[in-house]
Amino acid sequence: MPKIIVEKSPALKGSVKVSGAKNSTLPIIAASLLSQETCTLEDIPALDDVDVISEVLAALGVDINRHNKNILEINSSKITNIEAPYELMRKMRASFLVMGPLLARMGKARISLPGGCAIGTRPIDLHLKGFKALGANIEVGHGYVEAYADKLIGDKIYLDFPSVGATENIMMAATMAKGETIIENAAMEPEIVDLANFLNKMGADIKGAGTNNIRIKGVTELGKTRHSVIPDRIEAGTYMIAAAITGGDVLIENVIPSHIKPIIAKLIEAGIDVEEKEDSVRVIAKNGIKSVDIKTLPYPGFPTDMQSQFMALMSIANGTSVMIETVFENRFMHVDELKRMGANIKIDGRSAIIQGTDKMMGAPVKATDLRAGAALILAGLVSEGHTEISDIYHIDRGYTDIEQKLSNMGAKIYRVE
Numbered sequence: 001m002p003k004i005i006v007e008k009s010p011a012l013k014g015s016v017k018v019s020g021a022k023n024s025t026l027p028i029i030a031a032s033l034l035s036q037e038t039c040t041l042e043d044i045p046a047l048d049d050v051d052v053i054s055e056v057l058a059a060l061g062v063d064i065n066r067h068n069k070n071i072l073e074i075n076s077s078k079i080t081n082i083e084a085p086y087e088l089m090r091k092m093r094a095s096f097l098v099m100g101p102l103l104a105r106m107g108k109a110r111i112s113l114p115g116g117c118a119i120g121t122r123p124i125d126l127h128l129k130g131f132k133a134l135g136a137n138i139e140v141g142h143g144y145v146e147a148y149a150d151k152l153i154g155d156k157i158y159l160d161f162p163s164v165g166a167t168e169n170i171m172m173a174a175t176m177a178k179g180e181t182i183i184e185n186a187a188m189e190p191e192i193v194d195l196a197n198f199l200n201k202m203g204a205d206i207k208g209a210g211t212n213n214i215r216i217k218g219v220t221e222l223g224k225t226r227h228s229v230i231p232d233r234i235e236a237g238t239y240m241i242a243a244a245i246t247g248g249d250v251l252i253e254n255v256i257p258s259h260i261k262p263i264i265a266k267l268i269e270a271g272i273d274v275e276e277k278e279d280s281v282r283v284i285a286k287n288g289i290k291s292v293d294i295k296t297l298p299y300p301g302f303p304t305d306m307q308s309q310f311m312a313l314m315s316i317a318n319g320t321s322v323m324i325e326t327v328f329e330n331r332f333m334h335v336d337e338l339k340r341m342g343a344n345i346k347i348d349g350r351s352a353i354i355q356g357t358d359k360m361m362g363a364p365v366k367a368t369d370l371r372a373g374a375a376l377i378l379a380g381l382v383s384e385g386h387t388e389i390s391d392i393y394h395i396d397r398g399y400t401d402i403e404q405k406l407s408n409m410g411a412k413i414y415r416v417e
């Protein structure tokens, strides 16, 4: 099995270009199922997750082709199958996002239940609550969810929690429903706005994306469009921490600074200089790292997808920090791995208490999920000796060319087969 090896590295210098956002790309590819014509998607990141959702669409009969490295062309004029099987669903939970578009376009869908995940149980009850409110019949059995509706009818849906996936799935289902759908307590993440922009360009009528109240007026059909996905704010944040943890000076290009405000704010609080430019940020770390407390929250709060990377940074900070994870109930799997590298961390329920140390040591460790893997790479950059990370298929789900991008800035990192 391939592994990533990281050695103690000098302060990172230079620049890095952020790729298109995984969490925009996946729902936007699913949303292409709603169109009768060709959709062209630009700035698509080269990620295993993108390959998986492309396989799901191909299994539904869709014509999907990658041109150059970053362009996808999707033609869903002929959907020949409405079933997404377990074999594909088990590789990636976000495949469940094809349910809303299939229901809207075909009036039926049969999708394998996504199953558990290292970071939490991740139920889909809110997605199903939304589909039911739109008039779908839902049956769950034998590991599958089946949904039927002759015609979806708009309704008001209050989400108990602002779930990103449920907001996206319901928004897509509602684009061709009869009348108006209102999603209350909707998620407000930038990726929701990107999806709504894409749908509106195809002819949908969606207002309020980016607020907690989204209104969707149903239209009869959606057509072709061309769309570039937004930059990945979590990839950007990960490289900002790489600069900070190594005491470096790095320009992170292709970012939308307003999307990373909570990350910038916490880095500044930790004593790091961050210069915001129009579509880049420069991170300069020369005065050491102060401990800061963090609580993860839905956007615009601090993102759960940056919690483990920040924990790697806090592992070498001056002082003690408390990190509270409120979004996922089990997102501390990286703690034991960071402790193998010398970090001093205690878990108390949903809180982690991190006492900074200057004695991080390389060790064999395992990426337990995508961002846990990123945190181990970051910790490896400042640990004495050699860090050997296994189960790196998690990392390949969400980071394009990560070893290359880090090596270009001076990091000692490589992959062995």
Ligand SMILES: CC(=O)N[C@H]1[C@@H](OP(=O)(O)OP(=O)(O)OC[C@H]2O[C@@H](n3ccc(=O)[nH]c3=O)[C@H](O)[C@@H]2O)O[C@H](CO)[C@@H](O)[C@@H]1O
Residues within 6 Å of the ligand: 022, 023, 024, 026, 094, 120, 121, 122, 123, 124, 125, 126, 127, 128, 161, 162, 163, 164, 165, 166, 187, 298, 304, 305, 327, 328, 329
């Ligand atoms: C592909 C994608 O975009 N993934 C992101 C998306 O995941 P995802 O869309 O799965 O995350 P959600 O916002 O839905 O989940 C947040 C919380 O809501 C709970 N929940 C969710 C749905 C539901 O029906 N019932 C329910 O209880 C989940 O268990 C979790 O505790 O948002 C997360 C939260 O920002 C990010 O960490 C993921 O990177």
Ligand SMILES: C=C(OP(=O)(O)O)C(=O)O
Residues within 6 Å of the ligand: 093, 094, 305, 370, 371, 398
């Ligand atoms: C949890 C994540 O993704 P997913 O929802 O695709 O598992 C993530 O990107 O950190």
